Amino acid sequence: MxxxxxxxxxxxxxxxxxxxxxxxxxxxxxxxxxxxxxxxxxxxxxxxxxxxxxxxxxxxxxxxxxxxxRMGYVPQVETVDWNFPVTVLEVVAMTRSSTGRLPRVTKDERADALLVLERLGLGGLENRHIRELSGGQQQRVFVARALFHRPxxxxxxxxxxxxxxxxxxxxxxxxxxxxxxxxxxxxxxxxxxxxxxxxxxxxxxxxxxxxxxxxxxxxxPEVLEQTFGAPMEVLIHGGMPVVVDGVGADIAERMSRFG
Amino acid sequence: MSFVFAGLFTPFHYQFFNNGIIVATIAGALCGLLGVFVVLRGMSYIGHGLSHAVFGGAAASAVMNINYFVGAGVWGVASGVIIGRIARRRLIGADAAIGVVTTASFALGLALLNRYGQAKKSIEAVLFGSVLGVKTIDIVAVSAVAILSVVIVVALYRAFLFATFDPEVAQVSGVRVAWIEALLMGLLSLTILVTMRVIGTLLISALLVIPASVARMLTNSFARMLWISPIIGAVSAFTGMYLSYFLDTSASATIILTGTLMFIVVYAVTGLRGRTRISGLHHI
CATH class of the missing domain: 3.40.50.300 (P-loop containing nucleotide triphosphate hydrolases)
Incomplete structure (x- = not known):
């Protein structure tokens, strides 16, 4: 449908x-x-x-x-200022900025945010500074922020x-x-x-x-060459396409000398 | 002993000093509050430029016999909004554009005062600040801007936080980022306007940057920065102003040096943790 x-x-x-x-x-x-x-x-x-x-x-x-x-946006993590003074909970609650009137995160919002964090495996990390998290956790915090908006x-x-x-x-x-x-x-x-x-x-x-x-x-190979402007090969593995960088034979041969 | 103790209160016997210390302390707190946004948004240069732009407005209003707050206020707020737009849109190199706009305004003010003003004395007062000229209207003005700033920051706390941390996503999430930025630049312009007579054009940007930088070293929380920074600003302004009486030094210079001393002490005491936190601030 x-x-x-x-x-x-x-x-x-x-x-x-x-x-x-x-x-x-x-x-x-x-x-x-x-x-x-x-x-x-x-x-x-x-x-x-x-x-x-x-x-x-x-x-x-x-x-x-x-x-x-309702849309939720997760930007590239490279664009995030990891040194900014905010906790995980504050980041997640941000998306209600246009509706939330109180400066502090309310009890209901906190409960909602904790549910989202728990759902994404970030339970217990709500008071951590965002820089203190691992790469995967940082990415998930921003997904959590997007989801908090119920997109x-x-x-x-x-x-x-x-x-x-x-x-x-x-x-x-x-x-x-x-x-x-x-x-x-x-x-x-x-x-x-x-x-x-x-x-x-x-x-x-x-x-x-x-x-x-x-x-x-x-x-x-045709679509990929047209898209990326470089030759690529495609293999099928387990029913799924696997793209192989079509490095020219001369470069492969030159590289093999260092192998 | 009681003679020495009584001597400590001597400055408070003078009305001009009381007026000056009240304005300076409120100005310190106000600059500390708005300074949080200035340092976290990497706008230190804008604060510096804005004070120079307001100088042009102050000079023009003096020459044209327009009320200082009206003339310099309109000029300053307009400059602030224009600078904010330039910085946001990055049409041409923002630093270069801000440099041209604000220094041109500063140069125009200087030329106007040279040509039509009371020359040296008034220029020095605007550049370096003066406690002698502080009147009741200055206390009222700085208090009004401080109250307005606190009300706006509290009421729009979340929008300010989101727009500062991640303006693009804030915009997508319904925050009117351009409006928030214009508001911030307007408040910044008003702050510079009402504090310029005591602190002076040249040193005001330091009062915007130092307390917030000290606060950043002390905390990892945006909300806590918003009350620590005004306290540091107020304490350094009060202490600096008080010491300037006994040291016979410029009030604004002593205020900034007191703030700088606090910065050095906190930098040393917080060690690596403080340095890591402050290392992420732009343009400090």
Whole structure:
């Protein structure tokens, strides 16, 4: 069954100053979607997410959202000021800033926040400073902040960037669980094998949408070369595509001399 | 012995000193409060620039015979909002743009006072502050801005916190970040306006930065910073002002030196923990 439309981008172009970051894309997110946006650096992935969130206004076309759509945003952890004086609880409660009137976190909000933290395996860490957490815990704190807003659509920018394999698995399992619970998800990622290949729907973006479909449909050598501008090979392992960097034979031969 | 003890209260026998110490103490607390946002947002340079911009407004209002608070106030708030926009949009190098806007305003003020003002005396008073010229209206003005700032910071605490920590996500979550930033810049401009006569243009940015930096070394909590920093600002202003009477030094310079001494002591006492906390502050 096709879910209701949450966000629709029609012929949308976005630009920074006079440089177009994305050009005339048509793209729809429906209830129940779990979409990954893949593409090289500078391909417009973050721009697309920001246009969906409303923090960038398209220069052409438009974004239509379901009325009163609640969205939660998890930014790249690299952009977070880890030295900022806030505790885990304060970070999570922030998303009620536009409605919360009291300076202190209320009893009900605290109870709600503790439930979310417990749900994400962060129970007991609410009074810790954010810098004192591990990489995986830090990522989950920001997911918790987004969830505290009870979003229908969760938007994540590079959720596995710069994290180790174990944290990547934790994030992937967490997102799968949230999706099972009915949260629609869109994320951007560079991680083709570790994350993108596991998602039900992938969009290859390089200023324009190159392909949109399941990983098996999208992760092909032709699409990947068109998207990333570099040759790549695709193997099928256990029914899932595995992307292999198509390093030229001469480079491989030169590298092998050091082996 | 009682003679020495009585001597300690000598400065309080003078009305000008009482007025000065009241304004300085409230100004210290006020700068400490807003300084928290200044240091956490990496806006120290903006605070510095804003005080120079307000100087232009003060000079223009003096020359044009307009009330100081009205003339410098409008000029200062407008400069603050423009600086905030420039810094946020990063249209051209923010530092360069702020440098040009504020130093141009400062230079204009200087030129106006040179050409039409009472020259040296009034320039020195604005640059370095003066306790002699403090009147009841200054006490009323600084108290009013302090009360307004406390009310706004408490009422919009969460929005201020979110917009300071993560403006982009705050915007997406419904916080009107541009409005919050304009409000903050407006309060900052008003603060500089009402404290400039005592502290002076050149040293006011130090009063914005030092108490908040000391508070940051002492705590890991944003909420606690918001009351520790004003206390440090008020204590350093009161102590500095008091000592300046006996040392026969400039009140504003003594206030800043007292604050600096507190900074050094806390830096030494908190050790690695304090240094780690403060290392993340931008542009300190």
């Amino acid at each position: 096709i879910g209701e439309v949450l966000v629709e981008c029609a012929h949308m172009s976005c630009a920074y100053n006079s440089t177009l970051a994305i050009k005339k894309i048509d793209f729809t997110i429906r209830k129940g979607d779990f979409v990954g946006i893949v593409g090289p650096s500078g391909s417009g992935k973050t721009t697309l997410l920001k246009a969906i969130l409303g923090s960038i206004v398209p220069v052409e076309g438009h974004v239509t959202k379901k009325p009163h759509l 229908e659509l969760l938007v994540l920018d590079e959720p596995t960037s710069g994290v180790d394999v174990r944290t990547r698995h934790e994030v992937l399992h967490l997102l799968a669980d949230l999706h099972d619970e009915g949260v629609s998800i869109i994320l951007s990622t560079h991680d083709l094998n570790g994350l993108a290949a596991h998602l039900p729907r992938l969009v290859c973006l390089n200023s324009e949408i190159i392909a949109d479909g399941s990983p098996v449909e999208v992760l092909t």
